[in-house]
Amino acid sequence: MRILLLAGAAAAALTYPSFAQTQSEADTSAAARDDIIVVTGTRREGRTALDSLAPVDVISGVALDSVVSDELMDSLAVLNPAFSIQRLPMADGAIFIRPARLRSLSPDQTLVLVNGKRRHRAALLGSRGAQSTDMAALPAFAVSRVEVLRDGASAQYGSDAIAGVINVILDETVGLRAFAQASQYYEGDGEEYQIGAQLGFELGDGGFATATLEHVTAERTSRSRQRPDAIAFEQATGIQVADPVQNWGQPEREVVRFAMNAAAPITDFVEGYSHATFTQGQGVSDFNWRNPAFTSAYGTSPLDPAYDLNAIFPAGFSPQFGSEDQDYEVVAGLRGDLGFGLSWDFSASRGRNEVDYFIYNTINASLGSQSPTSFSAGVLAQQETNFNLDFVYGWAVDAFAAPVNVAFGLEAREETYEIEAGDEASYAVGPLAVDGLPSGSNGFPGYSDLQEGSFSQDSYAGYVDLEAPVTERLTLAAALRFEDFSEFGSTTDYKLSGRYELTEALAVRATTSTGFRAPTPGQLQSERTSQGLDSTTLNLVTSGRFSPVGPVADIINARANGPEITALDAETSQNYSLGLTYQHASGFTLTADLYQIDVDDRFSTLGSFTLTDAERTQLAALGVPGGESITRVSFFQNQFDTRTRGLDLVASYGFDLGEGAVTLTGAYNYNETEVTGEAASGVFNDVSRTVFEQGLPQHNAVLSADYALGRYSVNARARYYGEWTDTDDSANVIYQDFGAEVFVDLGLRVELTENFAMRVGAENIFDTYPDESRRQANRGLIYSRNAPYDTDGGKYYLRLEANF
Template identity: 55%
Template sequence: MKHLNKTATYGCLILASSSTLALSAHAQEVAGAAPGNLESIIVTGTRQANRTVFDSMAPIDLIDASAIDSTTSEDLLDSVAQIVPSFKVQRLPMADGQVFVRPASLRGLSADHTLVLVNGKRLHRAALLGSNGAQSADLASIPSYAIKRIEVLRDGASAQYGSDAIAGVINIILDDKAGYQAFSQFSQYFEGDGTAYRAGVQGGWDLNNRGYLATTFEYYDAERTARSRQRPDAEAYQAAHPEVTLRNPVQDWGQPDRDAVRFALNSQYSLTDNTDAYLFGTYNEGSGMSDFNWRNPDSAVFNKSETYPNFDLKDLYPAGFAPHFGQDDRDLSLYVGVKGIVGQLSWDASVSQGNNKIDYQLNNTINASLGSDSPTDFYAGSLEQDEFTANLDASYLLQNDWFADDLNIAFGAEYREETYKVSSGDEASYLVGPAAKEGLPSGSNGFFGFSPAQSGEFDQDSVALYVDMETMLSSAWTIGLAARYEDFSEFGDTQNGKISTRYALSDNAALRATYSTGFRAPTPGQLYSERVSQGLDTNTLEVFTRGRYSPQGDIAQIINARSDANIASLTPEESNNLSLGFTYQDASGLNASIDFYRISISDRFGTSTTFSLTAEERAKLIALGVTGAESITSVNFFQNDYDTKTTGVDLVLSRKFELGEGNLNLVAAYNYNKTEVTGGDISRNERQRVLLEERLPKQAGNLSASYSWGDMTFNAKLRYYGSWKDSSGNADGDIFQQFGAETFFDIGFNYDITPAIALSLNVENLFDNYPQEATFQANRGLIYSRNAPYDSDGGNYSLRVDVKF
């Protein structure tokens, strides 16, 4: 089966999208929609038609377009994190590519423990390998203006959807409505920075009552923020060298500069009375730039060399330099399929192509080992993830006398091929220059370019078969069974199952429960890619170089020669999920649910113990031609490193009722989540164990109110984050810093000036609350923790205009 031609794919998607206009509605949808509301029908976590949130055997949050539009950020990650308490995202400034492709966590688990779907089809992963090698889909690439609603399944679903669905599933449903609409938005932080402009247009057409076509264009341009102080060593250098003028601060901690254009297409057309063809997809093309650590003119990178006696780096950078790190990224997904009904059989055949490519560049830096021959701007190479998927799904409604209702039998097959590609950068970005023998660092300082030795193309394919059954054993008791078999070319097969049940206590109340096994398969990028990176010792403020290598390569064998080392190839993570819940709704508009869960995961991916190299081992790396080997001080590997148990509870309450001349909608959501390390290397490493268990708040919640009165809507939200821990940076004493609970208050106002024009004003963090200052890396100018699970840039306001044509 051949892949779709990518050039043609891009061209068709852009051409279709560029001919359109758009806008979102202003209705508020909440988790647990009212009975009989068509919008409460769900498609995630079940293959039974007409299943509602209340009928579901597992907890599901519904987020509609107006809730997304009421958040300021252009990044869908931020929007979901503000609405779903169990979903958290970090900023991570100066964390290489993670500042642009940010990791998110559902129920405190890894970013790639949550499966992302678009219109029920798997979305491809991003090319970046993040913290502990996590490789997940990039939600930020989805144009939020193109979204009709989002369904968040908070339950393990590997038996239904395959790899990654350990924590849950996020299903993004694209807009399909007719009409022409547009919006424009301006936002800025109270500090006067982070200015952002957003605009979008959408056009939708009814195709002669035989289908629909909806296309969306969205653009944004967001400037950086800076929450930094001058570094103490910069102040000392300035005092000692008054003839030099240093920038104040010499480096910025904050959000990067970002801009992007995004497109979306969603269409369906009836070929016959019982057969439909569909085509949908998304496209994102963006760029960004961020600061790296400042290089002090007194540091080793400025040492003079005998190889280049007439070259002095201080002549080029008299005030030192902070490398600028940037990326250009492109993301495409395209899905084509045909579906139909034959009697009691429904079927769906589809193919999809997903591609994510990231190109890295640096400027304002140097390859010190090349001396005067070094450029100051570098192309560092690229990462690319490509996925091709073919699905055949069917569902048969078996009429019978055995059960209280028909038996829905769903079954299908999937073929998926993943390809991971690393392309080398400019030669100067990875070259070991003549001055390296004198101790001057090689490669583009701040971020090594990918060398030909690190470059390559790695792939993996898999074939899956599944069956999924649901029925009612009695008028009150519903049960579901699912099983999935999947075989991977790189490590073998997996088998997973799920049992779900719901018992109606009355028309208004029900108990529900699920138990499932799950897995997350290692990706080609995790299995084979390698990376050399640089960091800064927070005590000495000297740059150091380390390498992360394939657990199956020659370098792993060098380390395995040690008696205490055992670097092994990666195997799948495996999980057991248990969920017990109660749900309630009544005609007064009250909806409530409480769900307890436990997720046990074995053989979780992590980064191995860091191995400090001996002189003999470093010599072997040099003999292998390893990039930067002469300056590498330590190495590590991705490994199946540890086991965890996560327990928690989700509580959701909502109520809609009339108040005075308007309608009031109240929603309260709360999550308690605790992760414990139960085995593996991390259990024996106190620092890593504590950070894994307490790096995110155990408690989070929000309370929101929306009051609609005539043409006006008033919104208010209280967001709460419990205490959490981070590294302190102390060489002795307490190595952790405890951060207390934080509360943020958001308000919004929407006024429908005419039926076609609406004006919105939203303020996030109205009281300009800043969290406790961090001690970790304070000597590098950092004020607030880079790992904070919330925006630490203070208050932000936005003004938005929506127009319908």
């Protein structure tokens, strides 16, 4: 990689042909904030980000390409300080479908659209039961721009839009373009190779079609030290163990992504359109190392004298956990104009996310010598079908400065959550369980035949959305939406917005709205057992999460004292924002927005309830897999209320410097969340409250400078992450405050010929690492697994681009 980069830099210095310049980072940064028409948060044509009634960030495809990661949400997190994402190594499925947050709210409180159409959720139920969209399934090379609406929008778009909306706009460019990129961390690991191509052509008279294909392979990273107990085991037994015995880092993975986007006129008044995406990938990661000295799976039983785990894994074992995932979405529709100012749009979509878990280099100890060492652990799937009928009418009102934009429509949606059982051996309770040998595939017990099933929910909605230019300076807007869900009932939400131009350069804007997030079928009905490692004792703990309306909930409700487990209801919100926009003739622009988001009845995992022997006997009698060894049970519940307050600042300034052009941009987000209420069960102890309120930085900022001169362009970017706090979840809680960090990225792009360009550079160019973590250090962890940034150090890259 170093040789490639040196050769690339030499080629850039020696290349001299002139080039018909394509759009540079500097060009698109300025355009994104000033002139691009936005379609998110408004149904009125002609709105730009600066004159919108609520804050909208526009991130160009060129800016996305400047970030090394192949995953779209990583690019958004680098470029937008209000958006954050974590790596979460050894966090089961969350290492592959990672949680992303807008304004530090729950991942499933941000609605994701593609070309303005609702995107389906992923099958994974993450932290606190969050079920969000897997944005990594979208090919970043197919994206023209991303619009981020930083405002509550449930009254406009329905469930999930409490924090805001992310609208991914696919490319419509005619022509052929391609890229190849290689990157590697300074440490010499994490090699990643990306290749992609996009073909766009004209379709019919005024139509277009584009097709994009990406392929990515990435190797693991490891920022680990040898576990102290592994060193002690090797010294005591003389058996050599791997160093380290487990890797904390990014998983090994391979993925193929495809996207199609098309539209073409059918008649003079009707246009057909469609877009589709398809992604298929696989990833593998380490789990915690099992020490033969005290792991219960190494026990023996007179029922199976042939069983000897020391003969299979004499040096212990670290289960290898992976997933094969498949994601697709197809959207098709017709739109047109009825000829008297009324336009219409009818669309249908089907999306599905499927995750097939597997685990190997492990054992189901309760099966003894009959156990395999690799297992299919089960399949999760989320499927959604949407129908939308939307109308927009320009209503001329003499008293107003321009026609009132009247939008109204209907929506019907069906979502289904499916669980398919894994291999029987992955969840079986074998005969050796009576002697204390753990059941299920060690590390990730498979989904059982009792847990599998298909759970559905239907919903229907109607809305009306008005936007009125009352005067040349004053615009007011109102939206109202009614939505009814088969599983919990109905909700009605509103939004009121206004914008007033104090001068031609300065304007104020404000919004107030209500919002909601409906519980999903997976949250309502699915159940799961899992294994973890106590950070103090290093003993395995088996836990179960069960349906709040199932028989296990009845067991807990039968206790004389304690909280009542109830059915889930929707999370609800009240949003407020107040902001200003400023645009100077010199090219300087500024937006500043204050916001407050009150969210009630937020989901949490209630528990864990420690079971008695009698209750474990009841679980076993119900046929719960591994019921005899489950230590704790928990349930998703509406448990607490929060208040989030913050400030967003976005500024840009473009000017000429010599024969080149400079664009300076800056974005800052201050975000503070406070738990304002909780259920009588007291779900938030001091540890939970600290993690929730202080587990992410309150201050984040991105500063960038782009300079374009002829065929050269340079991009420099500084990313600031403020202080945050992590804790250890063991019996002896450790609080650790992590200091602020600054990471600097630098890239040089050279247009080699009329059709070819090269980019070379590095992210975290100074190889900055955060504070080392005391949390779970006895497991070999160096940096916190919950860090809101990459903890793998500097990464350099070389990218070649072609455009025809």
